Amino acid sequence: MNLFQKTIVILICGFLSGNGVAQPQNMVTVMEGVYIPLYGVDSMAVKVASFHMDVYPVTNSEYLAFVQKFPTWKKSQVKRLFANKSYLTGWPNDDSFGDQLQPNAPVTNISWFAAKKYCECQGKRLPTIDEWEYAAMADESTADARKKKSYNQFILGWYERRNTYNEAIGSTFKNYWGIYDLHGLVWEWTSDFNSVLISGESRKDVDKDSNLFCGSAAVGASDLMNYAAFMRYAFRGSIKANYSIKNLGFRCVKDVEDQP
Amino acid sequence: MKYIIRHILFILVIPALFTSCKDKNSEVIAEASVTDTAISELSIYNLPSVWTTQNNEAIELKELNGDVLVMVMIYTSCTAACPRLIADMRAIEAQVPDSKKGNVKYVFISIDPATDTPQRLKAFAIENDMDDEKWIFLRGTEEDTREFAAVLAVNYKKISPMDFSHSNIISVFNQKGELVHQKEGLGVNNKETVEKIVETAR
Known part of the structure; x- marks a missing residue:
């Protein structure tokens, strides 16, 4: 199987470029590394393996093409287990996103199940929280810009802007890896969003509530000053997989097959 | 020669891999239409x-x-x-x-x-x-x-x-x-x- 995968990569690689790492279309390679996440494992560094990531979030027109190919994910046909009533709420019908939403704006009001299925049908998958955070800590010139004032100001400035979900993909900055729009347009689903162990309900937000969470003493923010990231984790911890939300979209990633 | 044959084989196999999602889904659709009445949306x-x-x-x-x-x-x-x-x-x-x-x-x-x-x-x-x-x-x-x-x-x-x-x-x-x-x-x-x-x- 390993040889099999390798050969495919070599073949594609040969067809496309003749050398270097195979890079699927509209994806870039994020090189492996180690980072310390906001919610770390006892504040320990996490190793992230190299992966390919979509350069842009999935757009309305791309998602329309998907539901036309896979009708079970159309607005009127999706099962409630997999998407709540807000699913594609801005779309006037099954086969159009209407004239309010831009074709090249990120698709939003998408459930986790829908995002996951979309990626699977492209031969891809959703990124893990670690992969997403790792790629998203870059600014234009640095792989880890989290300590930079400008980096944090950009994100916090975005949190204050309204209706950025309807802006075109590629309208924010191109980061160190060559990826656009990780910050600035929409928040994005991750495969393991439900690994964040903080309750979204304020009444339940008692720190280290050992009744609700087993082993919760081990989960604490390693850098609470990182408010921008804290907001993302709090958001992930508060949503459910069938939720479809106006400012939540997604993009896909893919394994790098021929890691040394 | 063995390698060339193997490569040809892979080229033939690749399209099959890429369509597997589609195949799986049409199966699911067919199955769903049969059992729709039995399994509710929230089940x-x-x-x-x-x-x-x-x-x-x-x-x-x-x-x-x-x-x-x-x-x-x-x-x-x-x-x-x-x-x-x-x-x-x-x-x-x-x-x-x-x-x-x-x-x-x-x-x-x-x-x-x-x-x-x-x-x-x-x-x-x-x-x-x-x-x-x-x-x-x-x-x-x-x-x-x-x-x-x-x-x-x-x-x-x-x-x-x-x-x-x-x-x-x-x-x-x-x-x-x-x-x-x-x-x-x-x-x-x-x-x-x-x-x-x-x-x-x-």
Whole structure:
């Protein structure tokens, strides 16, 4: 199987470029590394393996093409287990996103199940929280810009802007890896969003509530000053997989097959 | 020469790989139209995942239809919350009257499939005196486990090679696989949960 995968990569690689790492279309390679996440494992560094990531979030027109190919994910046909009533709420019908939403704006009001299925049908998958955070800590010139004032100001400035979900993909900055729009347009689903162990309900937000969470003493923010990231984790911890939300979209990633 | 043949073979195989999603989906669509009337939109029986029981048998969730299901996610090497969750499940079972017991199954889903092999789940069941057919211990792939947790709104994270953080939620499903009740927390009053089971079970 390993040889099999390798050969495919070599073949594609040969067809496309003749050398270097195979890079699927509209994806870039994020090189492996180690980072310390906001919610770390006892504040320990996490190793992230190299992966390919979509350069842009999935757009309305791309998602329309998907539901036309896979009708079970159309607005009127999706099962409630997999998407709540807000699913594609801005779309006037099954086969159009209407004239309010831009074709090249990120698709939003998408459930986790829908995002996951979309990626699977492209031969891809959703990124893990670690992969997403790792790629998203870059600014234009640095792989880890989290300590930079400008980096944090950009994100916090975005949190204050309204209706950025309807802006075109590629309208924010191109980061160190060559990826656009990780910050600035929409928040994005991750495969393991439900690994964040903080309750979204304020009444339940008692720190280290050992009744609700087993082993919760081990989960604490390693850098609470990182408010921008804290907001993302709090958001992930508060949503459910069938939720479809106006400012939540997604993009896909893919394994790098021929890691040394 | 051998290599060339192999490469030609791969070129032929690649398109097949890329269409597998489509094939799988059209299958699902065909299947759904047949069983649409039986499985409701909110039923967990819509999930196609295949699980392995403590008796090393493959099972799909929809094979459990017809029974009220009381479900919880645990892992067997857990020493903090899980023993209390197991105790809660046992206490709930004890309060269900004999006339209803035949229609209720208690399902434990492992969040640590790497460690919790069927053999280990079996040993765990025996150890906890839960080795008859109303107690079901399930193990799936990492991905299906993550998906099922998403359905139950159970959050979990591996925090060390041996331990997980996880939310403690007991869920009750009716005979059609629709969620009818959830209780969060440990050792909390289970009166409501029992009432719901009794009300739902035949």
